[in-house]
Amino acid sequence: MTYVSRTQAIKKQRRRKLIIEIVAIVAIALVFALLMPAILPDFRLKLLGRFLSLSIVAIGIDLIWGYTGLLSLGHGIFFALGGYAFAMHLKLQLPEGEIPEFFTLYGVKELPFFWQPFYSFPFTLIAIVLIPSIVAGLLGYLVFRNRIKGVYFSILTQAALLVLFNFFNGQQKLINGTNGLKTDTETLFGMLVSSKQAQLAFYEISILCVxxxxxxxxxxxxxxxxxxxxxxxxxxxxxxxxxxxPTGFKVLVFAVSGGIAGVAGA
Structure with missing residues (x-):
């Protein structure tokens, strides 16, 4: 067998494996999308949706850890940023001129400037991916350019997570601090977020995202x-x-992994 024919055989084998893999993934996704809503109660289906979101985070961590060998203990940062981006949009589904009620508890009478863009649903979708990716890219650049890796990288990401956690908890007037942004009573496209229809839609979207x-x-x-x-x-x-x-590649893959975690958080 010549080198060319051997290469073609390898490519054909890889292509066949890829097709089988895609078919298997689509089949599993269809089972989750069509069968599970029919046999699971609402609570279990909602719980399964959360597991699917966490599986998205796991895929992102596998990209940075399994393939690149960088164990990140700070992906909660990017998960939270994606979640806050979507929650801010939901909180702004109010009659014109009104602001989320928690602002009034702290004497805030005007919507903070960084909330304004989240009126837009397309902007929110972009922000869910872009903001975590940018934060991950900046953090990765500061770390990787100094050739920090191994356990030291893991400790730094965990420290960054703790810093952001304390920062968010202290921002009562801006993002409601430790109380967070509760969205169960908010609406999206005319549907109550906590309704069965909305939860089913979120579940199906989670499958698609996975x-x-x-x-x-x-x-x-x-x-x-x-x-x-x-x-x-x-x-x-x-x-x-x-x-x-390696610095540029590590920054890029860390940014991609952060964006994936942001999608999961939303």
């Missing part, structure tokens, strides 16, 4: 980029000696 994000990560890791991430995980110095700068 499938799309899995396929995105599968695409990212199946080519040269994925092999480079594995090389960084196995021997970063050798990658650097080969002429690549």
């Amino acid at each position: 499938v799309l994000i899995y396929l995105l990560c599968r695409w990212l890791t199946s080519g040269r980029f994925g092999r480079l991430l594995i090389a960084i995980r196995d021997d970063e110095n050798r990658v650097r000696f080969s002429g690549y700068d």
Whole structure:
């Protein structure tokens, strides 16, 4: 067998495996989307939806840890940012001129400027992904440019999570602090968020997000980029000696992982 024919055979085998994998994922997704709502009570279905959201976080962590060898203990930051972005939009579903009621408890009479863009649903969707990605990218750049890795990276991400947690808890006048942004009584597209119809819609969207994000990560890791991430995980110095700068790749994959966690949080 010649080199060309061997290469073609390998590509054909990989393509066949990929098709089988996609078919299996779609089949499982259809089972979750069509069968589970019919056999599970509302509470269990809502709980399953939360598990699906956490599975999205797990996919993002696998991208940064499983492939790149970077254990992040701070993905709660990006999860929270995505959740707050969507919650802020829900809180603004009010008659014109009104502001969320918790502001009045602290004497705030005008909506803070950074809340204003969240009136827009398209902006909110973009912010859910973009804000966590930017924060992750900035944090990653500050850490990776100094060649911090291993357990030190894990400790830094955990410390960053604690800092953000304390910061959010102290912002009573801006985001309701420790009470958070409760959205059970809010509406979205005319539906009460806590209603059965809305919860079913969120469940179906969660399934779609799991499938799309899995396929995105599968695409990212199946080519040269994925092999480079594995090389960084196995021997970063050798990658650097080969002429690549691992910093940029690590920042990029950390930003992507942060954006994925933001989607899960929403």
